Each structure stands twice: as structure tokens, then as C-alpha cells.
């Protein structure tokens with residue numbers, strides 16, 4: 415499981431923090447990860463319009 419988490423984290427740290435609504439790219443911000451029972455949720459709130467981008471991964 416650690417491997418999966420690291421893989422996903424690395425992927426998102428190098429992915430553009432792009433606004434889901436307007437495509438505004440947040441250069442300063444970062445994804446915030448949150449682990450639920452069997453899920454890993456990545457969130458990014460756009461500083462421009464407060465739209466929230468969310469990616470969910472199921473952990474095995």
C-alpha cells in the first residue's frame with residue numbers, strides 16, 4: 415500500500431493544479447491528500463474561484 419501511495423503522491427506533485435472550471439493553473443498551491451478507509455482523496459481548491467478539483471483512488 416505504501417508503494418501505491420507514494421506513486422500517486424509523486425504523480426500529483428508533478429501534475430498541474432488546474433482549475434476544473436476555468437483552467438487556471440495554481441503554481442503555488444498543491445494537492446491535499448486525505449485517506450479514508452479504502453480511498454485516497456486528492457483535493458485542490460482553486461485560489462481564483464474556489465472550485466474544488468478532486469481525484470479519488472481506491473486502495474486495495
Ligand SMILES: [Zn+2]
Pocket residue numbers: 433434435436437438460461462463464465
Ligand atoms: Zn478556478
